[in-house]
Amino acid sequence: MADTSYSPNESAELPYSLEAEQTILGAILIDSAVLPVVLETIRPDCFFNEQHRTLFQIILQMFTSGEKADVITVLNAAVAQGVFETAAEGRSYLAALINIVPSTSNIESYCAIVAEKYYVRCLAFAARGILQDIQSGEQNAQTLMDAAEQRIFD
Template structure:
């Protein structure tokens, strides 16, 4: 009984993940080596530092660099003093201590990645705490909405990514060769682009809609953007057995389904909506219903969704069903 209480106390007092030595090494590297800022600034942001004084020093270094001024102990101390933070950051003595204790500035990126990684862990803990608090309160009767918010919080943590760096052309070409080889290999179905169903458009797109690409369909209101996207979805799902997710922020799922039914059956959408249809139309609609029911098209018509929520829902669909294409109507 007492042991359990002690373990609970230790857990409650445990600090979130952080590495003060790595934080010191990052800011010290900036004070010693002028070129270190170029290697570090794309990896960490001020919010990634656990200790306030390290965050203040990093901000001062970054802002000096952005203004094109020299970054060293003297200029950083002056910048901190100008902001009224020099004494709170430990004074000039602490800046000198950081420099004296720095092992080497040559691997500043390594230190920066440690700081950034621990920052992600802390964000994950914060998200988990918020999820747990909402679960304990149990105030929202719509559990699906609660799960969506939880997934959105986790997705927001995932969005913290390192900026990509330069890649030599040879590496890009090597990746291209692997992609081309996959188009004729045993994983061809996963690597090949998804065709739109419009031959001329597929030609312009160099084969169709390629995975990982973001394509924006733009036109004035009422010119058929939604209809075109639905045709893309229908062709992909029926002809290529692709799994398609549609986020419809403007039109209800039933309206989209009716449009898809009209496209597949060839029966005018207005007649389907009014219910005034002939026997022949009924047969066409029945056959279209059978074909569309087998299509892996998933529609979410939530009127208000954040990007994080859409990403969370898409990831869940990817895990549960697989996912080849995501459409958002509209941005």
């Protein structure tokens, strides 16, 4: 008989790529023309790092309102929204984002990495929810399977 024991590791770190997230943001700051390519694959939720998610949302808001997103405009908006404690901290971080970018020409690859990690995290969250439903013992097998299928599909 197969071992069906399960011991969840809630403290297990979810997959993400800090470098790929940073590189996407840095590439956009270097050349805002890459943003439409990024938007084909990436949305704010794809970023694991909360600061990166907020910076991307700022850039996206600028893009949709017709503003140009560069280091100065993003810094100004980020400081206003409290993303950075000080303008100096923000300048330093945004400069580091720009310096980490090996090339903007490979932006699709960086986006693919971030998207892949995002989908694996989504699957992990769905699996946790499915296990919680099972452990509650409140639903029959068919209802559990239907709910699990819907969670994975979503």
